[in-house]
Amino acid sequence: MNNRRDFMKTSLVASAGLMAAVSTSIASSNTPKNIFAYSTANQGRWEGKAASHAPIITSEKGKITVETQHGMAEKHYIVKHSIITEEGEVLGENVFFPSDKQAISSYEIKGKHTKLYALSFCNLHDLWVTEFSV
Ligand SMILES: [Fe+2]
Known part of the structure; x- marks a missing residue:
């Protein structure tokens, strides 16, 4: 019985360690603090979807334009854009409709x-991020 308990404890500890390692590897340095998002460099479970989900930034004279090259339909669309600082301060946001x-x-x-x-x-493929500077 003790062997079985020890095995279960060891398994739980190993699982927790694996999850921490996975979380650490997913949270790459090109994401803001305390926010998880997929990116071109880290597409995670949405591998192959970066081109249609990672925001594209263009800048001209202090005006930033953010574009997601994604279709807009009732069942599948981009819900929102946000611009945030490394500390998570929101500098701007825009909500979209299908x-x-x-x-x-x-x-x-x-x-x-x-x-x-x-x-x-x-709405189907989660949050994506692109780092930029101005
Ligand atoms: Fe999508």
């Missing part, structure tokens, strides 16, 4: 930032 033709949003970012993140949330 009736919107494209998932494109624009923001005026004040000041210089060495590390900002554009987030794009798909």
Whole structure:
């Protein structure tokens, strides 16, 4: 009986360690603190979906445009874009509806930032991030 309990304890500890290792490897350095998101470099369970889910950022004279090249339909669409700092401060956000033709949003970012993140949330394929600076 003790051997069985020891085996169960060992299994639980090993599982917890594995989960911690997986969590650590998933949380890459190109994601904001305390937020998990998929990215081009880390597509996780959505391997192959980066091109249609990772936000694309263009910048011109302090105006940032975020685009997710994803279809917009009632059952599958981009729900939201957000711009956040490394500390998680939200600098801008835009909510989309399935009736919107494209998932494109624009923001005026004040000041210089060495590390900002554009987030794009798909209703089926979770949260995606692209790091950028202005
Ligand atoms: Fe999607």
